[in-house]
Amino acid sequence: MRSLSAWVALALAAGVCAVPSTTVHKVKESVVSPRGWVKRAPAPADHIIELRIALPQPNFDELERHLYEVSDPFHDRYGQHLSKEEVEELVAPEAESVHLVNEWLASHGVYEDGLTRSPAKDWVHIKIPVALAEEMLRTKYHVWTHDASGSSVIRTTSYSLPEHLHDHVELIQPTTMFSHMKSLKTTFHFSHFSESAKGSASVTADAPPINIPSASGGHVDASCNATVTVTCLQQLYNAAGFTPSTTNGNQIGITGYLEQFANIQDLQSFYADQRPDALNSSFKTILINGGQNNQSLAEAGAEANLDTQFAFGLTFPTPGTFFSTGGSPPFIPDDLTPTNSNEPYLDWLAFILAQKTIPQTISTSYADDEQTVPASFAKRVCNEFAQLGARGTSLTFSSGDGGVGDGEEDPALQECFTNDGRNVTRFVPLFPPSCPFVTAVGGTIHVPETAVFFSGGGFSDLFSRPAYQNAAVTKFLNKLAPGTYKGLFNPNGRAIPDVAAQADNFLIFLGGRSGLIGGTSAAAPTFASFISLLNSARLSAGLPPLGFLNPLVYAIHAAAPDAFNDITTGNNPGCGTPGFNATEGWDAVTGVGTPNFGKLKEILTFGLGSLDLASSS
Structure with missing residues (x-):
């Protein structure tokens, strides 16, 4: 040799x-x-x-046409997703x-x-x-x-x-x-962790329930204002009592990167505390490009545990998959590491696009500062996400944990300057949330909900604003005082986020202990879980999955605003500014708001004809 x-x-x-x-x-x-x-x-x-x-x-424009036709609730082809082979022919x-x-x-x-x-x-x-x-x-x-x-x-x-x-x-x-890929986990409250594997979901608060008209039964347990559990989210987002099918083919997926391992023992502790009917169930793990899922409690990942515990806890008994993609460990020159791709989105996309059957809902809680990603790379990866949407998969991404800044939780550590040699002050959107073919999820906190301060939001410098956002985003921009943040953002860019969900004080189990954690990395799998529940309802009714969500989200928001809980308080400071304000309608902190599952289920299973969608065109 x-x-x-x-x-x-x-x-x-x-x-x-x-x-x-x-x-x-x-x-x-x-x-x-x-x-x-x-x-x-x-x-x-x-x-x-x-x-x-x-x-x-050369035929991507044709794929994009198909994508928008099958994703547009106004179109006769809505829901008629393409096959793997049809997508491959178009690209x-x-x-x-x-x-x-x-x-x-x-x-x-x-x-x-x-x-x-x-x-x-x-x-x-x-x-x-x-x-x-x-x-x-x-x-x-x-x-x-x-x-x-x-x-x-x-x-x-x-x-x-x-x-x-x-x-x-x-x-x-x-x-x-x-780029320097980040796990979007902004707060990890170690001080709240207990030494035993005993959570606090079973603790009953003395305070009376909080009246929330859009919630299941019109109220939410008072404890949910400080500790978020599966039950809290089911109540708050009007999904209590709904059980998804195990036989209609519905699936949900969670992606894992950066050597974040999802621990099954911790999952069982979580289930015992918050979802006892799920005890002894688990998820499928798929390892990609040398990815691992080390089951030592010492190696359990906060991000991976958060994503899998809540996504699979909310959607049980829907089959769940955890995709662990390698390629992220840093290169050590002396070791001549055998691989050094450090671009795991491509590794994951190469794998998932080659599969005949893929989950109808997939959530990701990792991102890069958009300006650190070459434009050619960002646009090509974004187009790969479009292929998944055309095949009927809904993709959610955390919008970021730095407000309008660069993802750093501590504003003092934010570097809000362009990366092109000019060092001009600029807000820093994240990629892939800035891709117009994915759904970016911002964050809220407390009950009643307000925007959480770290919720990533703003406007892309790489991607122009898609047509499905025009009406909602233009209204928001027209509310800004003339000259607000002039030069700090691109008002014609793809606007972030699209939607929101709770994003702080999530009770998880990590390394055998319970504790609270937060970030838009909690919001993305939460929102994805309710989309998965909607997909289950649709599949059981003989309807196709939702696929690429954004055209539908903005159409429903315009025609039936109560299908989303509008968040009108809070802001997302960063880069030495107060950031944007949450306001009536779409805003660059919480998008169109958080989901009302019951209302969305009614709209999406009894038929879109139940809405006067023409009024939102």
Whole structure:
């Protein structure tokens, strides 16, 4: 067997011999030196790097047309989602692109048996030494270290391709992406944790119930004002007494990244405390790209436990899946770590899009500052999310935990400056919540509900405002005093969030102890759970799942505002400002509000004809 260095030498020799000396290379993508990252030593030549090559999707506009038609409650095709094969046909690259990229790879000694392709052939995945990547891309990779976290990645600030390939390659990563993926968990109240695995859900408050007209039975237990449980959410969002089916094919999924492990023993403690009828049930775990789900109590993840305990507790007995995706551990130069993709969204998307059957509802509580994600990468990943929506899956993402800031809970740590070398003060939206093909979920607190201070909200600098938001967002912008935050946000951008849910004081079990935790990472799986319950009701009624939610959400909000609980108090400070205010109608703190499950179920199972939807067009 040849040594790695010998293989590299042969591959480089093949590349040098095969590529004509007249080949003209041109810069494909470049970025300024990213703020917060320090360039260290050159990347080791023998380090194996995984490159994902995106081929253009010339018919994506047609896929987008299909997506909006099957997601628009005004359209005759509403709910007629596409099959896996139909989506793949719409995103397939041109044959010429496939041929030219194959030719280029072969010229560098990379042949069919050394690569993998997505089912649609729109992605090519190769594993090659850094030295070969540098030759192919006419660049130099270095080890870069993130100041705040100390984590390191292998990246470059510029790469080139042969000029004739520019129209046939959309992007190649990891190259210029310096994002720092965050788990959106803003508050973790260790002081509330008990030493025993005994929660407080069973404690009865002496105070009388809180009158909430939209809640189940018109009231919510007083204890819910301080401690949020499954029962609290069922009461508050008018879902008490509803039991989803186990036989109609409905499923819910939770994504996990950053070595966050969902502990089954903790889940059983949670069930014993809050959902005793679910005891001894569990969820399916799917490991992706080296992901793990270590069951040591010491390794239990607060984020993963929060997401799975509440999502699966609220939707029991709906089958649940926890997707654990690897690729996030920092690169340690001395160890020559075998993989260093550090872009787990792509790893997860590559897996999930290849599956014939996928959950109808999937929630994610992780994000990056939008400005740290290259525009080409963000737009391509966003388009991948559109494929899932077209297939009938609802995707929820936490809107962020820094208000209008960069996701840092502590305003003193927020860096609200552009990342383009100008260092101009700017609000910092997060991605993927800023993608118009997903549903961004903001946060509330207390009963009656008010906006929680950390609820991420604002306007995208990458994506323009989609048509489904125009009426609601324009009303909000018209309420702002002239010149409010001028230059700090893009008023024409995709607005965040779309909806909201409770986001603080959630009672979970972690490492055998009970305690309270918060963040929009609590809000996203909560909202997703009520969507999953709606999907169950629809499937049992012979109706299709909801799929891409946003056109429907804004249409229902316009025609039947009481289907969402409008949040009109609170704000989301950040970047040295008070942020935006919650107000009547849509706002950049809580979106259109929190769900009234009972009302939504009535609308979505008795037929959209029960609404005068035409009045909202």
